[in-house]
Amino acid sequence: xxxxxxxxxxxxxAVLAAGGGVAVLAWPDSAEPAFVAEAVTVLPPDxxxxxxxxxxxxxxxxxxxxxxxxDVDVPERETKRFSLLGVTWSDxxxxxAGTIQVKTRSVAxxxxxxxxxxxxxxxxxxxxxxxxxxxxxxxxxWVGPSDGVAARIAGGATGLPAGLRLDLIDPGTKSGGQxxxxxxxxxxxxxxxxxxxxxxxxxxxxxxxxxxxxxxxxxxxxxxxxxPSKTTASPAPASAPVRSATxxxxxxxxxxxxxxxxxxxxFPSYVNRAGWSADERIVKSIDVGTEVKALWVxxxxxxxxxxxxxxxxxxxxxxxYHVKSNGWSDIGYNYLLDxxxxxxxxxxxxxxxxxxxxxxxxxxxxxxxxAVIGNFETAASNGTIEKVVGQVAAARLGKYxxxxxxxxxxxxxxxxxxxxxxxxxxxQRVSGHRDADATACPGKNLYARLAAIRALSVEQITGLALxxxxxxxxxxxxxxxxxxxxxSWSTTTATAKIARFEIYVDGxxxxxxxxxxxxxxxxxxxxxxxxxxxxxxxxxxxxxxxATVVGDVTAPAWTAGMAVNLRTGTYxxxxxxxxxxxxxxxNAAFAGFTVSKPRAATLGASTKSWNVSVKPGTTAxxxxxxxxxxxxxxxxxxxxxxxTAETSAKKTGAWTTVKKSSHLSGKALSASAKGRKLTxxxxxxxxxxxxxxxxxxxxxxxxxxxxxxxxxxxxxxxNQYRQAVWTRNLSNGKHKIMIEVLGxxxxxxxxxxxxxxxx
Numbered sequence: 001x002x003x004x005x006x007x008x009x010x011x012x013x014a015v016l017a018a019g020g021g022v023a024v025l026a027w028p029d030s031a032e033p034a035f036v037a038e039a040v041t042v043l044p045p046d047x048x049x050x051x052x053x054x055x056x057x058x059x060x061x062x063x064x065x066x067x068x069x070x071d072v073d074v075p076e077r078e079t080k081r082f083s084l085l086g087v088t089w090s091d092x093x094x095x096x097a098g099t100i101q102v103k104t105r106s107v108a109x110x111x112x113x114x115x116x117x118x119x120x121x122x123x124x125x126x127x128x129x130x131x132x133x134x135x136x137x138x139x140x141x142w143v144g145p146s147d148g149v150a151a152r153i154a155g156g157a158t159g160l161p162a163g164l165r166l167d168l169i170d171p172g173t174k175s176g177g178q179x180x181x182x183x184x185x186x187x188x189x190x191x192x193x194x195x196x197x198x199x200x201x202x203x204x205x206x207x208x209x210x211x212x213x214x215x216x217x218x219x220x221x222x223x224x225x226x227x228p229s230k231t232t233a234s235p236a237p238a239s240a241p242v243r244s245a246t247x248x249x250x251x252x253x254x255x256x257x258x259x260x261x262x263x264x265x266x267f268p269s270y271v272n273r274a275g276w277s278a279d280e281r282i283v284k285s286i287d288v289g290t291e292v293k294a295l296w297v298x299x300x301x302x303x304x305x306x307x308x309x310x311x312x313x314x315x316x317x318x319x320x321y322h323v324k325s326n327g328w329s330d331i332g333y334n335y336l337l338d339x340x341x342x343x344x345x346x347x348x349x350x351x352x353x354x355x356x357x358x359x360x361x362x363x364x365x366x367x368x369x370x371a372v373i374g375n376f377e378t379a380a381s382n383g384t385i386e387k388v389v390g391q392v393a394a395a396r397l398g399k400y401x402x403x404x405x406x407x408x409x410x411x412x413x414x415x416x417x418x419x420x421x422x423x424x425x426x427x428q429r430v431s432g433h434r435d436a437d438a439t440a441c442p443g444k445n446l447y448a449r450l451a452a453i454r455a456l457s458v459e460q461i462t463g464l465a466l467x468x469x470x471x472x473x474x475x476x477x478x479x480x481x482x483x484x485x486x487x488s489w490s491t492t493t494a495t496a497k498i499a500r501f502e503i504y505v506d507g508x509x510x511x512x513x514x515x516x517x518x519x520x521x522x523x524x525x526x527x528x529x530x531x532x533x534x535x536x537x538x539x540x541x542x543x544x545x546x547a548t549v550v551g552d553v554t555a556p557a558w559t560a561g562m563a564v565n566l567r568t569g570t571y572x573x574x575x576x577x578x579x580x581x582x583x584x585x586x587n588a589a590f591a592g593f594t595v596s597k598p599r600a601a602t603l604g605a606s607t608k609s610w611n612v613s614v615k616p617g618t619t620a621x622x623x624x625x626x627x628x629x630x631x632x633x634x635x636x637x638x639x640x641x642x643x644t645a646e647t648s649a650k651k652t653g654a655w656t657t658v659k660k661s662s663h664l665s666g667k668a669l670s671a672s673a674k675g676r677k678l679t680x681x682x683x684x685x686x687x688x689x690x691x692x693x694x695x696x697x698x699x700x701x702x703x704x705x706x707x708x709x710x711x712x713x714x715x716x717x718x719n720q721y722r723q724a725v726w727t728r729n730l731s732n733g734k735h736k737i738m739i740e741v742l743g744x745x746x747x748x749x750x751x752x753x754x755x756x757x758x759x
Contacts, residue, residue, distance in 0.1 A: 038289065038290075038365040038366060038413065039289075039290065040126075040287040040288060040289055040290075040356055040365060041287070041288045042285050042286070042287055042288070043285065043286040043287075043288060043348070043349055044285055045283055045284055045285060046280055046281075046283070049280035049281045049283070050280070050281075051279075051281065052274075052277040052278060052279045052280070052316075053174070053274075053277045054171070054172040054173065054174055054277035054316065055172045055277075055279065056169055056170060056171050056172050056279065056316055056317060056319075056320040057080070057082075057169070057170040057172065058167060058168070058169050058320055058324050058325065059079065059080045059082065059168045059170075060165045060166060060167055060168065061074060061077070061079065061149065061151075061165060061166040061168065062164070062165050062166075063087065063151060063153070063164040063165055063166060064164070072096075072098070072151075072152060072153040072160065072164075073151070073152045074149070074150055074151040074152070074166065075150060076103075076105070076111070076148060076149075076150040077148065077149060077150065078105075078147060078148050079146075079147055079148060079149050079168055080147070080168065080170065081107065081145060081146065081147050081170050082143075082146055082147075082149075082168035082169055082170045083142060083143060083144055083145055083146065083169065083170060083171050083310075083313065083317060084140050084141065084142050084143070084168075084169045084171065084302070084314070084317035084318070084321060085102060085104070085140065085141055085143065085149065085166060085167060085168045085169065086117060086120075086137050086138045086139065086140040086141065086166075086167050086321055086325060087100050087102075087117055087137060087138045087151065087164065087165070087166055087167070088135045088136060088137035088138070088163075088164075088165060088167050088325045088326065089135060089136045089137065089160075089161035089162065089163050089164045089165070090135060090136070090161060090162045090163030091135075091136055091161050091162065091163075092123070092134050092135060092136040092137075092326075092327075093136070094136055094161035094162075095119050095136060095161065096153050096159075096160055096161060096164065097159045097160075098153040098154045099116060099153065099154045100116065100117040100118075100138055100151070100152075100153050101114040101115060101116055101117065101151065101152050101153075101154070102114070102115055102117060102141065102149060102150065102151045102166070103115065103149070103150050103151075104143045104146040104148060104149050104150075105146055105147060105148030105149070106143075106144060106145065106146050106147075107145045107146060107147050111148070111150075112143065114152075115141060115143075117138035117139065117141060118138055118139055118301075119136070119137070119138055119139075120136075120137050120138060120139045120326070121139075121361075121417070121433075121437060121438075121439040121441065122298070122332050122333075122358065122359050122360065122361065122433075122441075123326075123328075123332070123358055123361045124328055124329070124332070124357075124358035124361075124364060125356075125358075125361060125362065125364045125365065125413050125414045126287070126356075126364075126365070126413075126414075127285075127287075128284075128287070128328060128329050128358060129361075129414070131284075131327055131328075131329075133327040134326065134327035134328065135163070135325065135326055135327050136161065137167075137321075137325055137326050139300070139301050139302070140167075140169075140300075140302055140317070140318060140321045140325075141302055141303060142302040142303040142305075142306055142310075142314050142317070143303070144305070144306070144310075149166060149168065151166055167321060167324075167325040169317045169320050169321055169325075171313035171314070171316045171317045171320075172277070172313075172316070259403055259405070259406075259458075260402075260403045260406045261403055262397065262398040262399075262400075262401050262402055262403055263394040263397075263398045263403060263404060263457065263458050263460055263462065264398050264462050264463065264492075265391055265394035265395045265398055265457075265460040265461075265462060265541075265543070266391075266395060266460075266461070266462075266464065266543040266544070267351060267352055267391075267392070267395040267396070268343055268388055268391045268392060268395070268542075269343070269544075270335070270343040270344060270345055270351060271312065271342060271343065271344045271345065272345045272351075273345050273348065275312070275344075275345075276312040276315045276316055276344055276345075277312070277316055278316070278319055278331075278348070279316075279319065279320070279323075280348070282319075282320075282323045282324065282330075283323070283329065283330045283348050284323075284328075284329040284330070285329060286329055286330060286347065286348055286349050286355060286356070287355075287356035287365070288349055288353055288354060288355055288356060289354040289355075289356050289365045289366040290354060290366060291354055291366050291400040292354050292366065292367060292368045292396045292397060292399070292400055292402075293366055293367065293397075293400065293402065293408050293410070293429065294363070294367050294368075294397075294408055294410060294427065294428075294429045294430070294431060295367070295368050295369070295370065295392065295393045295396060295397065295404070295429065295430050295431075296359060296360045296363065296367060296368070296369040296370075296431060296432070296433050296435075296436060297369075297370060297372070297389060297430065297431070297432050297433065297442045297446065297447075297450060297453070298333065298359060298360075298369055298370065298371040298372070298432075298433045298441050298442050299371060299372045299373075299374055299375060299376045299377075299441055299442040299443045299446055300314075300318065300336070300371050300372070300373050300374065300375075301374075301375045301377070301441065301443070302314065302318075302373060302374070302375070303374070303375065304339075304374045304375050304378065304379040306338075306373070306374075308338050308339065308340035308342060311336075311338035311340075311342055311344070311373060312344070314338075314373055315331070315336050315344045315346075315373075318331055318333075318336070319331040322358070328358045329347075329358070330347045330348050330358075331346050331347050332346075332347065332357055332358035332359045332369075333346040333347065333357060333359050333369050333370065333371040334346045334347055334351075334355055334357050334359070334368045334369050334370065335351070335368070335369070335370040335371070335392060336370070336371050336372075336373060337370055337371070337372045337373065337385060337388055337389065338372075338373045338374075339372070339373065339374055339379075339382065339384075339385065340384065341384035341385060341387070341388050343388055343392070346371075352395075352396070352399065354366060354368070355368075357369050359371070359433075360433055360436050360437060361414060361416040361437060362412040362413050362414045362415065362416045362419060362421065362436065362437070363410060363412065363413065363436045363437075364413070365413060367410075368396050369433075370389055370392055371442075372385055372389070372442065372446060375443060376442055376443030376444070376445045376446035376447075377440055377443035377444055377445070378443070378445075379443070379445060380445050381445055381446045381448075381449045383540065385446075386449055386452055386453045386456055387456055387539070387540050387541050389430075389453050389457075390404070390430075390453045390454070390455075390456035390457035390459070390460075390541065391456075391457070391460060391541050391542075393429070393430045393453070393454075393457045394457045394458065394460050397429055397430075402429055403429070403458070404429055404430050404454060404457035404458065405428075405429075405430075405454045405455070405457065405458055406428075406429055407426055407427060407428050407429065408426070408427060408428075408429050409424055409425070409426045409427075410424070410425060410426075410427060410436075411423070411424050412424075412425070412436075416436070416437045416438070417437050417438030417439070418436065418437045418438040419436070419437075428450070428454065430450060430453060430454050430457060431450070432446070432447045432450055434447060456539055456541065459497070459537055459538070459539035459541055460493075460537060460539075460541050460543065461491060461493050461498065461535035461536070461537050461541065461542060461543035462491065462492045462493050462543070463490070463491050463492030463493065464489060464490075464491045464493075464533070464535050464543045464544065464545045465489060465490050465491070465545055466487065466488075466489050466533055466545040466546060466547055467487075467488045467489060467490065469481070469485050469486060469487060469531070469547055469549055470485075470486035470488070471484050471485050471486045471521075472485075472552075472628060472629040472630050473591060473628040473629065473630065474628070475589045475591075475628045477547075477548065478528075478547075478548045478549070478550060478589070479547055479548065479549045479550070480549070480550045480552050480588055480589050480627065480628035480629040481524065481549060481550070481551060481552070481629055481630075482551070482552065482553050482629050482630055482631065483523055483524060483551060483553060484521050484522070484523055484524070485521065485522050485524055485531060485549045485551075486519070486521050487503065487519060487520050487521065487522060487531065487533055488518060488519040489501075489518055489519070489533050489545060490518065491535055491543075493535070493537070495515050495516050496515075496538075497537060497538055498515035498535055498536070498537060498538065499515060499536040499537060499538045499540075500512050500513065500514060500515055500536050501513050501514075501515070501517055501520070501533055501534065501535050501536070502533075502534045502536060503520055503522050503531070503532070503533060503534075504530075504531070504532040504534060504544075504546075505522060505524065505529050505530070505531055505532075506529050506530055507530070510522055520533075524549060524551035525551055526551045526552060526553055526554075527550065527551055528548065528549075528550050529548070529549050529550070529551065530546060530547075530548055530549075531546055531547055531548075531549045532544050532545070532546035533545055533546065550588050550589070550629070551629075552586075552587070552588040552589070552627060552628075552629040552631065553629075553631065554586070554587045554588070554627075554631060555625075555627070555631040555632060555633040556584045556585065556586040556590055556625040556626065556627050556631065556632070556633050557584060557585055557586070557625075557633065558583065558584045558625060558633065558635050559583045559584055559585055560581075560583040561635070561637070562580060562581065562582060562621060562623060562635055562637050563580070563581045563685075563729075564578050564579070564580055564581075564619075564621065564637070564639040564686070564758060565578060565579045565581065565686045565727070565729050565758070566578055566579075566641070566686045566687065566688040566724065566727045566756060566757075566758055567579045567611065567688075567724070567727055568688070568723075568724050568725060568726070568727055569723075569724055570720075570721075570722055570723060570724075571643075571664060571688070571690050571722045571723075571724050571753075571756060572664070572722060573616065573643065573664070573665070574615055574616075575613045575614070575615065576613060576614055576615070576616055576641050576643075576756060577611065577612075577613050577724075578611075578612060578613070578614055578641070578758070579609050579610070579611050579612075580595075580609065580610045580611075580612060580621060580623070581608065581609045582603070582607060582608060582609065582610065582623060582625075583608070584625035584633070586625075586627040586628075586631075588627060588628070588629065589605075589627055589628040589629070590605045590625075590627055590628070591604075591605055591626045591627050591628045592604045592605045592606075592607060592625075592626060593607060593610075593623050593624065593625055593626070594623070594624045594626060594632075595610065595621075595622070595623050595624075596622045596623070596624070597619075597620045597621055597622040597636075598612060598614055598619050598620065598621060599612065614641065615641075616641045616642065616643050616756075617640060617641065618638055618639070618640045619638065619639055619640075619641070620636065620637075620638050621636065621637050621638070621639065622634065622635075622636040623635055623636075639758055639759070640758065640759055641756065641757075641758045642682075642684070642756065642757055642758070642759075643664065643665070643754065643756055644680055644682065644754050644755040644756065644757065645664075645665050645754055646665070646667070646668055646669040646678070646752050646753065646754040647669075648680065648754075649669070649678040649679060649680050649752070649754075649755070650678070650679040650680075650681075651669075651676075651677070651678060652675070652676060652677035652678075652679070653671065653673060653675060653676035653677065654671065654673070654676070655669040655670065655671045655676060655678070656669065656670045656671065657669060657670075658670045658692075658751060660721075662692070662721040662722070663692065663721060663722065663753050664690055664721075664722050664753040664754050665753075665754065668692055668751050668752060668753050668754075669751070669752045670749060670750070670751045670752075671741050671749070671750055672698075672741065672743070672748040672749045672750070673741065673743060673748070674741055674742060674743025674748070675740065675741065675743070676740070676741040676750075677738055677739065677740045677741070678738065678739050678752055679736060679737070679738040680736070680737050680738075680755040681734070681735070681736050682734070682735060682737075682755070682757045683733060683734045683735070683759060684730070684732070684735065684757035684758055684759035685729065685730055685731065685732040685733075685758060685759055686727065686728070686729050686730060686757065686758040687727065687728055687730060687735070687737055687755060687756065687757040687758075688724040688726065688727040688728075688755070688756045688757070689702065689712075689724065689725065689726045689727075689737070689739065689752075689755060690722055690723065690724050690752070690753035690754050690755070690756060691712075691714050691723055691725060691750070691751060691752055691753055692719070692720070692721050692722070692723070692751040692753055693714050693715070693716035693719070693720040693721075693723050693725070694714075694715075694716060694718075694719050694720075694749075694751070695715065695716065695717060695718065695719075695747075696715070696747040696749060697713075697714035697715050697716065697747060697749060697750065697751065698713075698714065698715070698741070698742060698743065698744030698747045698748045698749055698750055699711055699712065699713050699714065699742040699744045699750075700712050700714060700739050700740065700741055700742060700750045701739065701740040701742055702726055702737070702738075702739055703737070703738040703739075703740065704728060704730075704735065704736075704737055705735055705736055705737075706736070709728070710726060711742070712725055712726055713744075714750060714751075715747060721753070722753055723753075724756065732759065737755060739752065
């Protein structure tokens with residue numbers, strides 16, 4: 001695997017067979033280095049973290065020197081199932097003196113040959129490095145589903161570090177999985193990135209997405225909720241399209257620009273921590289810096305012999321190894337990327353947050369690291385990998401105002417195999433791990449492509465923004481249309497730099513339009529959809545913008561008939577105040593009502609009633625219920641309002657006729673003696689009692705169909721005529737309403753202007 005170079009601090013050296021050649025490894029044997037602290041904030045552990053959907057399992061096998069001296073040997077033995085293994089020991093500053101080798105038995109019963117393990121050359125700084133639970137260890141090796149192991153350390157019987165053991169990790173499976181750490185995958189997509197993963201080649205072949213919340217989210221960004229096991233979180237909608245897993249050819253490095261203007265690139269789509277089943281229960285405190293001033297490119301050196309369907313299991317296993325075996329706070333890398341271009345969120349804290357990792361000793365705080373899964377000392381890079389790394393670099397560095405092709409002078413925060421704490425060195429902002437430490441990482445083949453990656457990093461679709469969707473309306477953050485959504489967008493990228501725009505519905509490409517296009521229409525079936533506009537740069541990099549759009553062809557339903565009720569207020573022979581009650585609902589999103597009669601009005605979705613004044617007599621009411629998509633359902637009724645003169649009431653006792661134009665019909669009835677009564681009999685469904693009110697008006701009792709229902713005090717600060725101070729909604733039919741003078745002391749007079757009723 002050949003990660004660490006023979007230029008380190010310290011003396012302990014071993015010669016390991018590596019790919020048919022010989023690699024000389026130098027491992028520091030000095031005490032823990034001093035640390036130059038930078039300001040950080042701390043994210044504490046989550047005490048209420050839920051178990052992951054898929055749980056890993058760690059089992060260990062102790063390693064001890066054989067009594068005959070010489071080699072340390074763990075003979076072939078059966079174990080619990082595992083897919084990733086490494087060797088660890090108690091003191092992180094120590095190391096075995098010999099060559100560490102393992103061989104494994106697959107669940108099919110076949111033993112591998114001996115494979116070398118090398119000491120890990122990544123690690124934390126500061127408080128995380130000083131954690132008492134930290135252990136030294138090798139890099140982990142992915143071997144696939146296995147149930148047997150053997151190990152040896154040639155010539156290592158002397159000077160062995162304490163606590164030497166094999167750490168075997170089973171990445172777990174979903175319920176009903178195949179066992180042995182092999183993830184459950186859709187057989188039809190066994191060679192492709194999982195749905196909703198990061199873009200992975202220049203030839204898109206999107207798969208339907210399933211996501212959590214996200215784009216965003218996660219992150220940031222709108223993201224309809226769904227199963228967390230296949231989640232993306234990104235600035236684009238969670239249903240972001242994915243590309244074919246077939247690795248693209250490497251691109252020829254273009255001349256690297258010299259501009260220092262930041263590239264405002266979009267962070268690519270990625271599988272979030274829930275998507276790869278990170279175990280949040282084991283995560284300790286995480287530090288967060290203030291910026292990202294450089295991106296370190298790593299390789300995991302785990303293996304090249306893996307399918308992209310196994311990538312999530314590899315990431316999950318690495319987290320367990322880094323936390324439970326190495327004793328770190330969480331997985332060390334900020335991001336991981338498989339050979340198919342599927343990007344994974346690494347250390348907890350957010351993909352667009354300057355999370356302090358455990359990846360590049362001395363250069364963890366205010367840096368980010370992306371680790372490509374594989375060993376690129378032997379494997380070739382590909383264009384798919386390089387485009388994603390370039391876009392990550394542009395997005396992370398651009399956020400803090402840095403151009404990914406520029407250089408930066410950095411200071412080592414702690415001593416590593418190449419630099420002492422406090423050393424200053426000027427490097428490219430996109431550099432390999434070997435530029436910061438004594439290591440071969442990220443492998444000679446990937447390292448040789450860094451210039452091409454820097455050139456690609458500035459070739460991005462920038463400023464892609466989706467304008468409001470047309471064809472319907474919007475409620476909250478969701479658009480609603482009948483059958484067709486009108487899309488339009490803008491971008492700050494020059495048209496000549498754009499290859500095309502692609503339209504995706506629920507992760508499936510439905511159309512492609514020219515680079516000059518800035519609009520398109522897309523047909524939608526009924527239901528909720530994620531609609532994405534994806535811009536493809538001539539370099540193959542992408543950006544996307546999207547929205548949640550609901551197709552809806554169902555009209556609202558009236559849940560109850562309209563009703564017209566009399567209300568309190570001033571009445572006249574030309575104007576009566578009424579309330580129109582409304583009730584409708586929609587299967588998707590209700591928008592409100594449009595009234596056309598008795599006068600035009602537009603009412604909102606929460607409207608339950610509408611106040612209006614009408615002329616006495618018969619009035620037509622026409623109202624249309626509408627939903628956000630534009631579907632409508634009309635309803636119409638006619639109601640009659642009748643003014644009943646006071647002379648039509650049956651009188652009990654003496655009442656005096658008062659003539660004055662201010663009264664409802666030019667005259668009213670007045671009484672002061674207690675017990676005087678007026679009774680009206682009518683057929684209708686709503687009624688109002690109308691009075692003249694004065695500073696000396698008294699109280700009156702109201703009876704409906706033989707039952708006393710109210711007592712009214714008619715006193716007012718000034719003279720008020722034709723005032724409906726009492727209304728009642730009734731069942732439609734014949735009713736009797738009576739008023740009774742109560743003879744209020746000092747102000748006994750009651751002046752009735754009559755009864756108004758509606759039917």
